[in-house]
Amino acid sequence: MNQEETDFEPTDMPSASGHFGRFGGMYVPETLMTPLFELTEAYKEAKQDPEFNRELDEYLKEFAGRPTNLYFAKRLSEHCKGAKIYFKREDLLHTGAHKINNAIGQALLAKRMGKKRIIAETGAGQHGIATAAICAKLGLECVIYMGEEDMRRQSLNVFRMRLCGAEVRGVSAGQKTLKEAVNEAMRDWVTNVRNTHYIIGSALGSHPFPMIVRDFHRVIGEETRRQILEKEGRLPDEICACVGGGSNAIGLFFSFLKDKEVTLTGVEAGGRSLESGEHAARFSGGRLGILQGAKTWILQTEDGQIDSTHSVSAGLDYAAVGPEHAYYKELDRINFGYASDKEALDAFQMLCKIEGIVPALETSHGIAYAIQRASELPEDALLICNLSGRGDKDVQEVAKVLGGN
Numbered sequence: 001m002n003q004e005e006t007d008f009e010p011t012d013m014p015s016a017s018g019h020f021g022r023f024g025g026m027y028v029p030e031t032l033m034t035p036l037f038e039l040t041e042a043y044k045e046a047k048q049d050p051e052f053n054r055e056l057d058e059y060l061k062e063f064a065g066r067p068t069n070l071y072f073a074k075r076l077s078e079h080c081k082g083a084k085i086y087f088k089r090e091d092l093l094h095t096g097a098h099k100i101n102n103a104i105g106q107a108l109l110a111k112r113m114g115k116k117r118i119i120a121e122t123g124a125g126q127h128g129i130a131t132a133a134i135c136a137k138l139g140l141e142c143v144i145y146m147g148e149e150d151m152r153r154q155s156l157n158v159f160r161m162r163l164c165g166a167e168v169r170g171v172s173a174g175q176k177t178l179k180e181a182v183n184e185a186m187r188d189w190v191t192n193v194r195n196t197h198y199i200i201g202s203a204l205g206s207h208p209f210p211m212i213v214r215d216f217h218r219v220i221g222e223e224t225r226r227q228i229l230e231k232e233g234r235l236p237d238e239i240c241a242c243v244g245g246g247s248n249a250i251g252l253f254f255s256f257l258k259d260k261e262v263t264l265t266g267v268e269a270g271g272r273s274l275e276s277g278e279h280a281a282r283f284s285g286g287r288l289g290i291l292q293g294a295k296t297w298i299l300q301t302e303d304g305q306i307d308s309t310h311s312v313s314a315g316l317d318y319a320a321v322g323p324e325h326a327y328y329k330e331l332d333r334i335n336f337g338y339a340s341d342k343e344a345l346d347a348f349q350m351l352c353k354i355e356g357i358v359p360a361l362e363t364s365h366g367i368a369y370a371i372q373r374a375s376e377l378p379e380d381a382l383l384i385c386n387l388s389g390r391g392d393k394d395v396q397e398v399a400k401v402l403g404g405n
């Protein structure tokens, strides 16, 4: 394979201080510095321990259902009259999305560190369910923080977490959604850090979390690379994924960062419009700032207050993007676009109708881009889109939005 020289080494990122270029870092209260350093050390050791990696692989295989298929969407490709579209089927994993990869990895890390209590935040509930499931499996105590507004919108997911033995604590501050749930989880962690590990749900927050979450999702891209070489005998022309915090995207992209001939595209939530408060496209309306531990692109007002956000999909509805994405955006290695609520809903329906697959609304943003992009590419081009999760959780919301049509 003809690999061009690149001016960066992905595996060296982040730096020892937790920076991806000028992004990332550790912007946390003093009391959290020691536990974050301990976590960094413990993770470094675990990563080099064959026994830890063997156990991780076993859980990914036996509990989560890896490897997932790389699926050729034949009818959708024909419909688009362009590139061959492949989907990486993370929707087929246990609990319905890629989130279980990270939840398993961090829960095993917590067990190794002797921490018997797990806390996590959740927005739509997918990360909460993945965390509750692996905690049940490992016999760990589990507390999930969730905004009261999200609990109301996702009551079925709250029940699923409780069925798995998790305690779900409602958060009534502010907008009562994900940002407030993260604050509450951080507060708990500061207080209980001796026996508690905080499993953050995306490639966000203070170092070492963006690195740890990325690494536990790298298996997505490693499998994809192997599978496309088996099926097509060459690398794809382009790969794409939706970007909330950015964990499914960086997990898929990481193994392709050095292959400059492969275009990488992240798709953010364009919401109703690019007016302030109507979307979550950080790279289209955000500015550099600091939120919940990391320096990155953030949707904020003129005087630095965090802006409200909107997306039809709760999982993309967050004011900050993972710092590693900000870095590769600056290097022009990852391109970013966005899909609107309407485009995502259209893509959702098209995938159901043409391929018989019900995707998550988050995922549908990536699919919307893939459909449009495939039609611009020649017929011998290869386009891979990460199918990050299944849409069972969204069916009711879609029915409501479409008015029963």
Ligand SMILES: *Cc1c(COP(=O)(O)O)cnc(C)c1O
Pocket: 097, 098, 099, 126, 127, 201, 202, 203, 242, 243, 244, 245, 246, 247, 248, 249, 315, 316, 360, 362, 363, 388, 389, 390
């Ligand atoms: C949570 C979620 C996302 C967004 O999170 P990332 O960290 O950006 O991957 C995307 N798709 C699905 C199905 C999700 O559950």
